[in-house]
Amino acid sequence: MPAANTCPVCDRPATGEHHPFCSQGCRDRDLIQWLDGNRAIPGPPAEETED
Numbered sequence: 001m002p003a004a005n006t007c008p009v010c011d012r013p014a015t016g017e018h019h020p021f022c023s024q025g026c027r028d029r030d031l032i033q034w035l036d037g038n039r040a041i042p043g044p045p046a047e048e049t050e051d
């Protein structure tokens, strides 16, 4: 069982400094992706009722 200590963003070996990422850039990218995923909550469709 290999100890896969790889960056979840780019699959490069993670460094101790930025663990579990390989660099500050991948840290930011992961955070942005996380925020994007969280933000992707579609609001209710605008309802227009006509009588």
Ligand SMILES: [Zn+2]
Pocket (backbone or CB within 6 Å): 007, 008, 009, 010, 011, 012, 021, 022, 023, 026
């Ligand atoms: Zn990376």
